[in-house]
Amino acid sequence: MNQLLTAVLLLASSAASGKGLELNEKNYFSTPGLDVTVFADIYPDGHQTGVTIIQHGVRTAANGDLRLETSPGQWSPVPRGVGEAHVDVKNQRISQTLAYPDESKNRKGFNPIEYPDLKFSYQVHVEALEGNSVKVSVDLKQPLPDEWIGKVGFNFELFPGDLFGASYIMDEQTGIFPTQPNGPLRQVHGEWLADPLAMGDELVVAPEHDTQRMKIRRVKGGELQLWDGRTNHNNGWYIVRSLVPKGASKNAIEWIITPHVIDDWEYQPVIQVSQLGYGVSQAKRAVIEQDSRDTKTDPVTLLKLGSDGPEKVKTAKPSPWGSFLRYHYLQFDFSEVAEPGMYQLEYRGEKSEPFKIGPDVYSRHVWQPTLEYYLPVQMCHMRVNEKYRVWHDKCHHDDALMSPVNHNHIDGYISGDSTLTKFNPGQPVPGLNKGGWHDAGDYDLRVESQMGTVWLLSMMVEEFGLDYDATMIDQQKQLVEIHQADGKNDALQQIEHGLLSVLGAYQNLGRLYRGIIVPTVDQYVMLGDASAQTDNYVYHPSLEPGEVREGRSGTPDDRWVFTEENPERELDAVASLAAASRVLRDYNPELSQQALAAAEDLFVKAFAHTDKTGVKAFALAELILATDKQAYIDQLLSMQSELVENIDDTAWVIGRVVAKTRDAEFMQAINAAVAEQQAGVQKQAAQTPYGVPYEPHIWGAGWGIQAFGVKQYFVHKTWPQLADADIYVNALNFVLGVHPGSNTESFASGVGSDSALVAYGVNRADWSYIPGGVISGTALIRPDLPELKEWPFFWQQTEYVMGGGATNYMFLVLAVEALENNAGER
Template identity: 60%
Template structure:
């Protein structure tokens, strides 16, 4: 449940991003030039994706433009979870003439077996196998599994071929299994049975032929078990949500004893509606535009749909819709799997509310007015989301309690030589005077819960602090809608206290970071729970621990131990990571400027810590972007020219990474006396911005780079937009405002896929109101939280499901996800006010 970038170990299939002619409709499954099975209305990919723990890999069915089934593969459990064993991929053989794809797989995955970012504990079991997918007649295909050798006897009945069905499109729909029938339940229901030590719901049905959604022509799939081995298991339909809240429905057949060739064989027939075409998606900002702001409609059509029809732009009046413009969109070309059109309506500047229609589709209403960003846009992030994420506080909103007072037992020193299950790694030393298990003072205050879970990472904390500080400095951010009382540890949403909420949030972040720094003599890596059962908590942060500092010497009667007999107090980790340390130092230096008047003592402490970290870590750091960042921030806060002197030898490294290392330097270029250095950096920025403009035109119709790996690209695009703001501010002769305007529009609805929601929850006419936060079990949202957004299902399907358990699409995070968004809104608004 954490941001993790995974290298592609199977097919390295890139997004098709060239302006190519539309695809001719295919009436029978065949392997296309992207190496997956395709026909009009149906695609079957075979291990094109690489993320089984995120329900993205294996045999995948995309039916009428929607991914309805995935993770078709051998699994060691009936209903696997996020930390269940997953296989690793080997060779893939694509035979277009025989219309077959074969993928070699094996257990265990040595890169994940008790190691890596999310380590998995594998059993003592090694075997390899092949998954074969062959197109048959029309829309039918066969899936078979060949084992290298028979399974050990003790694993018979435990290992099977699973195909997961996405629940969100099946709730309330029917299923048929032989002579049985039923409906897909909205929630997992019993009876419950114990299978292999895990409690899961009894199968919904068992038989030889399953019909999924016979009542829906666009979702009907027939799966028939044709395995010839008499000992093979039947088809079983399970509800994987009974033991994992984020589970899917599962179709499964167990591997029989002594089986090798054709150990599993299914015939799968997804229904295809004849003549189906992807319906146009109309993409505009769900908020709207300033009067003089560039405005562009993007139309996403089926790749076979070359027809260009008129669009109608209506202004909304008391009498209804009033037509103000008819126009013909321009053909942009093919991107991903679609054909794109665009229409520029920047010249419409009359204030009001509008909708745009194309064929029988219409956009949500949007506003054109110079006050479009003055309310309801960035404000929910500061009013709701940041308070809701605050740790060590009780968060009230009138009659509602978002969460109770939490984690007042923070924190004890983490064990050494530990690879935690969520990316925290400790070495042979704690790097401090504290021993493992010692209580570290000063950590039961401040900070924010990092994401849909409850840990606190230094980069997330300081990323949030830096962006808030920059918004105060760049745009004069001063907004008071919240009462924050550090003495009583109570936050009251929508109850002003006469203080700038942004400064109070900066203070809240630094209370934790500086408290840890003073106690440890260094930055902490982060603070996280000690037990996986704590980690997967859905709900109120106050129940993750008992809020009582654990001390084995205390009198009996204190509730202090979890089920494993260990204290439930969270661990604090340290690390020797100079790159991360100087990044945090840059944020501390920026915060020192923002807090100079509001909290002078904290300002001095922050700057002193930044200087100290710089002196200890700068020379050992290797990342040039972090070095340029910290030098710029420390110089701005101190005006000490020794930092400029440290910058001069880095010229060649900066130029080589100008996209990452150049943007922080613009604000200090006027104080650099070395004209050769200045000229070289200016030239590098000029060349870089030429590339940015070229990419914006050629790579996608959205004006931003869109190359997501596993996670939705929204956060990366926002970060790109913020950097472009600083490039433009410092080098307006080379840099336009287009990139950061487009980045904001992308977040607000101008992005690929049929789901055109604003990624900012509660912002705009249509937004992500089912999201992955601490509230995810409730199918709800936190206003102002910003999801990562539309993901790429490899190789070419943009996807944003209505589903609260997709961390890779709908999770909220700290450290940029929300504050980069706020920054972009303020930046665009400030530029609009100049026009």
């Protein structure tokens, strides 16, 4: 009896205390309800790396690392990792060596960073303690120089979006996390920041919330400082910081972090369904996401919504799919349900958002917002009105000055030792103050986004007869009126708008531009009305600063136009120009002829200067369709072995012209290659419970999955016996809500029952959205957490972009609608 009682008491004690954090097979610390990762991610600029806390399935804190500033921004110095993290399973400890500077980013790369003259290395250690605590410590190889004391500290960032209105306790101080950053201000090493919210030895975060409560206790290092990092950067987080003391090296910083964990916590099932709905003939599969330890299947009930409330239509157990990322997945198929109406799914007391089943599910409120709102709002050089609202006034009428040479600018704009044109650096280039769309949540014009949009719109006109008029576009007055028809096809008017920019540059520069972008970071990060980004007067250095005379100003705020030698981008533009020339023949014959002439000229100049088979085939296919010239067909035939070898990149572009070759051997070789390629595509799609590949890098995978779906449409059109149409249907459903993670919203803003209404557009500072914009969507926090936060400053999750972000989505909707209509006819 004594032995039995002892065993029971030990078991009860173990259950009460919990097993605590332990290293798992994925090399992070984990216990039910809590995960701690250590430099598992690669993106400090986006608040994704360092010491990271995931409480109850939600990332609550991240980027724990040494930083050179109190509140770093996007272009602030970040360290480089030295080798892989060392995982010590025996001692339950992870260590990562890091160093400043990172030479791969120091004044070079896509977004060059200016590092100070400071070189040092250090290690960050994270060790599991008893219960749910971890010890975080920092060892410097040698003490910091005296001049850097008070500047270098260990920063640990708390995600603000879930803390607004929550409380904190710092020793005897208490307060509420403010919704907006407030003063008073102080100057900290040249930056204006709000005073710290609190300072002390122990911080308790959100003591009132069991799911978020966290204690941070300083053992060594400077006292804890709680800062609001949004004072100097809109996209900042709350920051807990401890300065490195003078002379410190070994154990310079030591904290104990103890997140609260709810006993026996388990991730609650999430029902993932299209927020819009399904066609009558369409396959209908919901995905259910459960805790990895929860492999039980319970019945799912399909409810039809009526005037007397929900009515049960079907109850059945879902099919187990298996493990993916950090969860267990089930699938529920209700494809046989065809009666039109509104429905919901219910599982274990949880209900999905309502969705529609019907033959007209795609006919309104789906792709239309992209054409009615998003594309007009992104239009550059125009005033864009929506009744009482002005989205933005006329902008960038001072476009553009020739860029400097030998200059590594921001956002991937780099110039060589020549402008590649007759224009000198700083010289105004005419013909650039018209047309084009702002690229994304910023205001530059990139050639690939302009041409990608032109091509997709052209395909929608050509493939699906897109003809829709809800917008007045007046190029003479440079005026757009949303929801005021003008008797013209909006899609053709938008194609025209894109060509005005690209052809304007081509005709004046003698080549394509790389893009047009503001000269300073301060302008680049500006949010609000695009017309305020520059003064709209062409710069002239002979005038006094700020002086304006005869359409010129003494303020050098004009955007710069960059050029480049890039045959791949030129051939992509060739394809888009050729496609646009076809659909504009009747609408704007002159512009159509100019587009085709430019396409053929660029083709001759670029074709021989790249070995990228995919873009060569793309250009050739579109030129064949535009001209029917035998010379282009012969060139395509001569590439047979290359096309077969690179069939992943070529199948979707040459399908529409294979029959035009009238060459049996060629067609047989391509058909065989496509059969093998499609077997690979279907295998790839089957690796996730969503029927599409999900492999995010930094940005969410939504845009890539849409592009994948568009390509699959074209392969299916030519080879329906080989290519599965379900794959591009699945791609659309992924965007509309059937995607991993607890946030199941539609990536298309304003589309479906629940959609992204806080997004990284040009109006993000207002926590707003642009209807019809499509966010990149659910990102992957390495190694295995799918995340889509309601936060307007995550470009990697909620950004809108041109060149495919919205128009690939629009194309997919039209493609799936056509598939549904054809099924109905059969």
